[in-house]
Amino acid sequence: MLKATVILDRDYEIGPVDPRLFGGFAEHLGRHIYEGIYEPGHPTADEQGMRQDVIGLVRELNMPVMRYPGGNFVSGYDWKDGVGPHDQRPVRLDLAWKSTEPNTFGTNEFVNWCRKVGAEPLLAVNLGTGGPQEARELVEYCNHPGGSAWSDLRRAHGYEKPHDVKLWCLGNEMDGPWQMGYKTAAEYGRIACETAKLMKWTDPGIELVACGSSGRTMPTFGAWELEVLQHVFDHVEYLSIHTYFGNADGDTPGFLAKPDAMDDFIEETVALCDAAAARRKSPRRIMLSFDEWNVWYHSHGPRPEPWLTAPHMLEDVYTFEDALCVGGMLISLINHADRVKIACLAQVVNVIGAIMTEAGGPAWRQTIFHPFAQASANGRGIVLRAIVRSPVYDAKERQEVPYLKTAAVVHPDTGELVLFCLNRSLDEPLAVEVDLRAFAPLQVAEWSALRHDNLKAANTAENPAAVAPAEHRGATVDQGRLSAVLPEASWNVLRLREI
Numbered sequence: 479m480l481k482a483t484v485i486l487d488r489d490y491e492i493g494p495v496d497p498r499l500f501g502g503f504a505e506h507l508g509r510h511i512y513e514g515i516y517e518p519g520h521p522t523a524d525e526q527g528m529r530q531d532v533i534g535l536v537r538e539l540n541m542p543v544m545r546y547p548g549g550n551f552v553s554g555y556d557w558k559d560g561v562g563p564h565d566q567r568p569v570r571l572d573l574a575w576k577s578t579e580p581n582t583f584g585t586n587e588f589v590n591w592c593r594k595v596g597a598e599p600l601l602a603v604n605l606g607t608g609g610p611q612e613a614r615e616l617v618e619y620c621n622h623p624g625g626s627a628w629s630d631l632r633r634a635h636g637y638e639k640p641h642d643v644k645l646w647c648l649g650n651e652m653d654g655p656w657q658m659g660y661k662t663a664a665e666y667g668r669i670a671c672e673t674a675k676l677m678k679w680t681d682p683g684i685e686l687v688a689c690g691s692s693g694r695t696m697p698t699f700g701a702w703e704l705e706v707l708q709h710v711f712d713h714v715e716y717l718s719i720h721t722y723f724g725n726a727d728g729d730t731p732g733f734l735a736k737p738d739a740m741d742d743f744i745e746e747t748v749a750l751c752d753a754a755a756a757r758r759k760s761p762r763r764i765m766l767s768f769d770e771w772n773v774w775y776h777s778h779g780p781r782p783e784p785w786l787t788a789p790h791m792l793e794d795v796y797t798f799e800d801a802l803c804v805g806g807m808l809i810s811l812i813n814h815a816d817r818v819k820i821a822c823l824a825q826v827v828n829v830i831g832a833i834m835t836e837a838g839g840p841a842w843r844q845t846i847f848h849p850f851a852q853a854s855a856n857g858r859g860i861v862l863r864a865i866v867r868s869p870v871y872d873a874k875e876r877q878e879v880p881y882l883k884t885a886a887v888v889h890p891d892t893g894e895l896v897l898f899c900l901n902r903s904l905d906e907p908l909a910v911e912v913d914l915r916a917f918a919p920l921q922v923a924e925w926s927a928l929r930h931d932n933l934k935a936a937n938t939a940e941n942p943a944a945v946a947p948a949e950h951r952g953a954t955v956d957q958g959r960l961s962a963v964l965p966e967a968s969w970n971v972l973r974l975r976e977i
């Protein structure tokens with residue numbers, strides 16, 4: 479049997495998890511907004527047209543932050559189209575996704591929805607076709623108490639109190655040629671800097687995210703960060719990074735190794751941020767906002783005919799192995815809690831979504847819902863630096879991949895220790911022994927395992943619980959050592975509590 483050992487010491491801390499690590503992303507794309515979160519006439523719709531079945535599921539994911547309205551969509555979006563009386567809002571062509579945008583859902587509806595799901599809004603401004611003026615006007619509309627044209631317009635729209643939106647993204651993926659208003663690093667750095675100044679002069683209490691690279695394989699990765707940070711270093715708190723993984727060639731061992739490239743991407747981007755700091759002899763540290771991450775590949779291919787409203791697109795039906803990959807990505811995020819302060823699962827409903835809906839019908843949990851919900855529920859504490867010795871395998875694009883991928887979070891208030899463990903062996907169980915030195919005596923309170931005999935199993939409207947976590951037994955703690963045999967191809971959450 480494969481055997482791995484882990485050493486955990488209560489004093490070896492990576493740092494506290496910022497709850498915003500478990501955020502989401504909602505874009506005007508396909509059926510995310512319309513038929514996803516907003517569907518007046520749906521049997522569960524509330525008085526504002528929001529689907530309460532979806533609200534319930536998003537609350538289960540417990541996402542403290544929600545990014546909106548894009549994504550690629552934001553780079554052609556005029557926020558003024560989405561506020562005010564519904565019958566006066568223009569219908570627009572969205573060039574990002576070749577769809578027709580009715581604008582019946584906009585900033586105010588989004589903020590309302592955020593309050594219902596318990597999330598703080600993270601609003602992106604348009605730095606593609608838009609610029610500093612529109613961006614700062616949106617800050618004034620949302621956050622200024624009143625007595626100015628834009629804040630009084632908000633009040634006239636029925637929102638007397640400011641929305642108090644604290645977090646803002648300076649555009650989206652501006653390094654990508656697919657982006658409306660795509661820019662060189664120097665062009666983006668300049669406009670981001672000027673936009674940041676105006677936005678913070680309008681409301682000094684806000685925090686800003688500048689665009690980093692939209693992927694580690696971007697040809698400009700590295701050079702982009704250094705140039706952009708030259709311009710915005712003193713004006714922003716966070717730099718964004720984005721990653722999507724897929725298994726298009728059916729190479730599951732290679733697919734499950736991919737989260738380790740997320741570790742590399744984070745560490746390289748941190749190095750770039752710190753190089754920018756060193757260059758100006760600054761003790762300031764730019765933190766990361768991993769504001770798009772997920773598995774995305776099932777829906778690559780032909781797109782729907784253009785100019786439909788809320789077309790079915792990017793509706794990946796996730797499999798069990800996708801959930802394992804997402805579990806690995808969550809472990810990567812947790813293990814970098816010292817520098818990744820915000821992360822957004824991209825996306826939440828229907829569009830590469832953790833939740834799927836049918837128009838007029840049910841909503842259900844996709845496979846990837848489960849590792850996310852479990853990490854969000856159990857991963858908020860202090861992350862420990864685990865010393866892992868695991869047998870390894872060679873994947874096509876990566877050598878010496880440890881079968882065991884793990885993160886450990888201790889909860890100081892309760893003394894509880896939570897281990898997230900991924901066994902990447904497809905055919906062998908993995909015996910794990912954890913040396914719990916310097917912990918008070920612990921016992922296993924719960925072991926939840928996500929596993930399935932079929933790597934391609936999926937949840938559907940007809941069978942929504944085909945893939946779901948189940949209680950697992952057999953873990954013991956003896957003389958400060960935890961022993962557990964992780965089933966082959968499994969995601970595991972082990973909760974240990976003080977005796």
Ligand code: AHR
Nearest residue numbers: 548549550551650651824
């Ligand atoms: O999440 C889907 C798309 O992926 C987003 O609109 C874009 O930012 C990224 O390329």
